[in-house]
Amino acid sequence: MFGPVLKGANGVSLRTPALDDRKLVNRWMLEPETSRFWGGRMMDVRDEAFAERHTKDADDPNSVNWSIAYQEETVGFTGLFDIDWIARDCESGIFIGRSDLYGQGIASEAVRLRTEFAWRELNLHRVHNWISLRNRGSRRANEKAGYTQMGLMPHYGFRSGQWYDDWLGEVFPPARSAGIFVPPSKGG
Amino acid sequence: MFGGTVRGRTSTLRVPADADLDAHRRWAADMRIRRAGPIGRWHEPAATATWKERWAEQAKDKTSVMWSIGAGDALVGYARIRFEGAPLAEILLLDQFVIDPDHARKGYGFDAALALHRWAFDFMHLRMSVTDRIAADDAGRQRILEKLGYARFGHGHAVYYRDGAYVDQYLYQMDRDVWSERWADEREYPPLGDETAR
Numbered sequence: 001m002f003g004p005v006l007k008g009a010n011g012v013s014l015r016t017p018a019l020d021d022r023k024l025v026n027r028w029m030l031e032p033e034t035s036r037f038w039g040g041r042m043m044d045v046r047d048e049a050f051a052e053r054h055t056k057d058a059d060d061p062n063s064v065n066w067s068i069a070y071q072e073e074t075v076g077f078t079g080l081f082d083i084d085w086i087a088r089d090c091e092s093g094i095f096i097g098r099s100d101l102y103g104q105g106i107a108s109e110a111v112r113l114r115t116e117f118a119w120r121e122l123n124l125h126r127v128h129n130w131i132s133l134r135n136r137g138s139r140r141a142n143e144k145a146g147y148t149q150m151g152l153m154p155h156y157g158f159r160s161g162q163w164y165d166d167w168l169g170e171v172f173p174p175a176r177s178a179g180i181f182v183p184p185s186k187g188g
Numbered sequence: 189m190f191g192g193t194v195r196g197r198t199s200t201l202r203v204p205a206d207a208d209l210d211a212h213r214r215w216a217a218d219m220r221i222r223r224a225g226p227i228g229r230w231h232e233p234a235a236t237a238t239w240k241e242r243w244a245e246q247a248k249d250k251t252s253v254m255w256s257i258g259a260g261d262a263l264v265g266y267a268r269i270r271f272e273g274a275p276l277a278e279i280l281l282l283d284q285f286v287i288d289p290d291h292a293r294k295g296y297g298f299d300a301a302l303a304l305h306r307w308a309f310d311f312m313h314l315r316m317s318v319t320d321r322i323a324a325d326d327a328g329r330q331r332i333l334e335k336l337g338y339a340r341f342g343h344g345h346a347v348y349y350r351d352g353a354y355v356d357q358y359l360y361q362m363d364r365d366v367w368s369e370r371w372a373d374e375r376e377y378p379p380l381g382d383e384t385a386r
Contacts, residue, residue, distance in 0.1 A: 040273075040276060086349050087347060087348055087349040087354070088349070089347055125346065125354075126344075126345075126346060126347065128344060128347075150342055150343055150344050150345065151341050151342020151343060151344070151359050152341060152342070153318075153341050153342065153359070153361060154341065154361075155316065155363065168341075168342045168344075168359070170344055170345060172345075172346075
């Protein structure tokens, strides 16, 4: 499924993804600046393939997908995937395609919005993810939202003559209910 | 895809046959098996027609391989692996590994697991084998993995829910180097001699 609009701080918001967002973000994945810690820089780039994947994501009842917007422009995507509705656990992921905007806190705010949504709206119990240990920006963004290390997988990937380990993180709702309290609507 | 024959000492990984479907229906509905968590739950219980569709999908899926596990004439379980990062996969993900409770504690689990990993490392030359599907209280599968040479690299907290409570998750991996050192004699084929004539 697609997620609703979530307004965040510093011009960052999560938006319901449009097909054009997907095309844009996927093409960014094919660039060297964004793919040191991502994929193999290859994909089916036909329009019909994008449309098919977009529809598949929309129809998937076990995932929530968003586009990330910064100053109203699409800059990446994030989501909650493989939701186990019994264990109330899922995996999370994020990709910022605009490498010129790295280091500006966009991912941190997007992860914060996504994680709060997992607790407040989906009533999830746990969210986990796998991040390249050397991808400091992504790891830091997740740690700021409360993710803690639950494992370290040596030699997960190999790039440019080096082995990369993978960092395994997990996050739970705030222990105190006050941490996720939402003031009731005043109506009207 | 369905996997071909890989012979162990007391068990054999073999191509699943239509006659095995009934066992899958039974295993999917057996709470003793389902209790293991995701490594013991390949689909929910379903009608025969649905199972046939699932098998057809499995046969076509190039990112995973499934075997039936036989011992003599008996069907004693099944195994399913996925390739991480297919089509350029070099990592095996152990997705399903089930021994029928009626055939448990006869050594088939370890024997079939050893054969499966011989296929992975000696035959397919994969780089690593991984599983993130082991419940912390699943002592049987942990014993098998650790005896094979797997090392635990992660511990997820309160991941699986069953019997009214959460249970932790252990994550394991084994590199080909570890396999080669520990199981140097596990070869699918004997070495060929020097080629003296063409």
